[in-house]
Amino acid sequence: MKSEELFEKAKLLIPGGVNSPVRAFRAVGGNPLFIKSAKGAYITDEDDRQYIELINSWGPMILGHAFEPVEKAVRDAIQHSFSFGAPTRKEVEMAELIIEMVPSVEKVRMVNSGTEATMAAIRVARGFTGRDKLIKFEGCYHGHGDSFLIAAGSGAMTMGTPDSPGVTKATAHDTLTAPYNNLAAVERLIDANPNQIAALILEPVVGNMGCVLPEPGFLQGIRDLCIKHGIILIFDEVMTGFRLAKGGAQERFGILPDMTTMGKIIGGGMPVGAYGGRTDIMNMVSPAGPVYQAGTLSGNPIAMSAGLAMLHHLNNHPEVYTRLDEVGRRLADGFRASAVKLGLNYTVNQIGSMFTLFMTDKPVTDLDSAKTSDIPQFGRYFHAMLERGVYLAPAQYESLFASTALTDELIDQVIQASEESLAVAIS
Ligand SMILES: Cc1ncc(COP(=O)(O)O)c(C=O)c1O
């Protein structure tokens, strides 16, 4: 087994054998698959086993793996060298396209990951308001910047370290947390910290405690509170951006934040992030303004080429979003129905191409309810799915991501596999 051999070696060389914790399969047991290649709806491991993809690199492969226009753009771009550390035409095109597609963004700065985007956005919000504190929601994940590793979701929660050691008490003190979908709790935090809160950051649809939707009125309520109290509202659209609509969750829900953080899809799979927002706020960023933020590889020409090819396709093909909604709905309905057949009233949250089957019969609206899921049962389900050729996120507290490469036939196969796997998981 090549994956097993590679993992044994990797553990000697890389902390935990992986370069990002959720990949290690700790939440589900067993050894991670080492991936060799992927194309369309399939991913292939080092042992030449093929799986239908429902992670899609945690989001970016929205059109399936190695999508031809993106592949061609990268091939063309590498002929002109790989990095200049200087401005390029492609960065300007990228900024123009993001501003056209994302309703609230008037100016944008490219960075190299979602983590960089959220770290920078918070610094800018602090510089703009002259305030220090921020509000985030329990179970939301905004990358691994110190300020966000408080009640963090995704791998941090899966590994049992939602409040990571190494984050200073002073930093933790400036991060206030509230349960998702709880406006009253946010109001209490604001009242207890008058004129001290620079920003409120949230995933407008959460992907990092599993898929959790904002309840009707929640996003509008947050928007109103931020306006009333002079707080910068940041939508972290690293997952939802260009996925839930071409303008992200803000377009889908019709609620505009002051700032937006982006990642994943804008790199077409290359390491990219971005943050943007209102001109008066973004003009705080150096060299236009005094808030420092920089990056040798930011706006990298290969990454820009991949991202531009991806975004142009999404911008020019509205039918992609109709299909993504259809694929997500069919999968979610199928997962729900197969649970019911087994006498289980399990919760399946879904919006567009993001969805999670929670191993619980409680509605999942926040972190506490997500935690009612039966985690060992999820582990058994995960491995049964792998045996049936379906590659899921290796943790309950993650959203799955569908791509347009999933045909109706593949969707039926996945649903059939889910039914069989649930039967194994509960037996
Ligand atoms: C909502 C959200 N924000 C930020 C991040 C951090 O992005 P990255 O892993 O590219 O640093 C992620 C994912 O990891 C995410 O899902």
Ligand SMILES: N[C@H](C=O)CCC(=O)O
């Ligand atoms: N939930 C995270 C981002 O989407 C998972 C990816 C990672 O942390 O490696």
